[in-house]
Amino acid sequence: MSVPTKPKHWDPARMNSPEIRCRAKELRHPQTRAEHKLWQSLRDRQLRGFKFRRQAPIGSYIADFLCFEKRLVVELDGETHAKQELYDWQRADELARQGYRVLRFTNSHVYEDLESVLQTILEECERMRDGKEGPSPFPLPQEREK
Numbered sequence: 001m002s003v004p005t006k007p008k009h010w011d012p013a014r015m016n017s018p019e020i021r022c023r024a025k026e027l028r029h030p031q032t033r034a035e036h037k038l039w040q041s042l043r044d045r046q047l048r049g050f051k052f053r054r055q056a057p058i059g060s061y062i063a064d065f066l067c068f069e070k071r072l073v074v075e076l077d078g079e080t081h082a083k084q085e086l087y088d089w090q091r092a093d094e095l096a097r098q099g100y101r102v103l104r105f106t107n108s109h110v111y112e113d114l115e116s117v118l119q120t121i122l123e124e125c126e127r128m129r130d131g132k133e134g135p136s137p138f139p140l141p142q143e144r145e146k
Contacts, residue, residue, distance in 0.1 A: 017060070034076050034107035035064060041118055042074075052124045059098065061091055070128045073102045074121060076110060101128070 031039065035054070042052040042065060058068035058073070066073040073095055077088070092102040103124060105117050 032076070032078060032107065034078070034110040034142060038065070038074075038117065040042055040078065040108050041114065042121075046117060048125070050122075051055050058095065058100065061095065063095075067125060071100045072121075072124055072128065073100050075102060075104045076107055078105055078107045 031054075039054055041047065042050075043054075045051050050067050051069060052074075053066045053068065054064070056063045056068070058066065061074040064076050066072070067074075075088075088104070092104075095102055101124065104120060105120075110117055
């Protein structure tokens with residue numbers, strides 16, 4: 001008797017509850033100034049063609065920014081994050097177990113040096129494109145040849 005396996009297209013990022021999806025949609029509208037500033041540089045594939053989503057649900061979490069292709073999460077931390085450091089570390093650990101890399105920046109870093117923030121994000125995307133990061137534990141399905 002064979003043991004059932006996960007389908008090749010299975011991905012925990014698609015296993016979002018309706019409540020999480022609704023909350024993510026709500027968070028897209030009242031952006032913080034830092035989110036708005038960073039989003040202006042990430043949207044519409046402006047960062048070397050990498051597609052980012054804003055307030056993207058991943059399982060039971062909502063990422064500030066997500067490049068799904070590279071499984072890269074970008075988080076911005078305001079003053080309130082200092083009080084939830086343990087939660088942030090646990091969350092990053094859980095996302096890492098699901099095959100995501102998490103980059104964190106403070107809001108002030110975005111305000112004061114947006115170029116270095118973008119450079120760091122770009123370098124991580126490029127590093128992952130060059131295969132320097134191991135394969136994802138949840139690879140995307142390959143397109144069929146026609």
